[in-house]
Amino acid sequence: MTARTLLSGKTGGSPPVSDALRVNLRNTAVAQVDIDPRHAVLQRVVQEYSGISDALDLLLRELNHPFRNWPLILPELKGFAIKNCSLYLDHDLGPDAFDLFVDFFFQAAEDKEPQIR
Numbered sequence: 535m536t537a538r539t540l541l542s543g544k545t546g547g548s549p550p551v552s553d554a555l556r557v558n559l560r561n562t563a564v565a566q567v568d569i570d571p572r573h574a575v576l577q578r579v580v581q582e583y584s585g586i587s588d589a590l591d592l593l594l595r596e597l598n599h600p601f602r603n604w605p606l607i608l609p610e611l612k613g614f615a616i617k618n619c620s621l622y623l624d625h626d627l628g629p630d631a632f633d634l635f636v637d638f639f640f641q642a643a644e645d646k647e648p649q650i651r
Contacts, residue, residue: 567595579625604642611638
């Protein structure tokens, strides 16, 4: 399963096949993920672009999840930041947004929690 598959919520039509994966998913499931209000600046920049905004919503849900799976999140975060760099660069809130993107990468580097694989 790829990061894109996990972050988009698509499972390819097949349920998890291993008991370990079922247990892992059950143990890390949460009813709701609250997005940090500071991250609203990222949304404000792309709010006029529904596809980009939807992709950011999924990414922010993963970034704010209590059990972050950095090996899956980081490629998505990197791709999103690079692909949409020009939108953020051209916006008045761009510097604040880039501070947040950089902060996410530092959080990943500093996270000492065991990774879900």
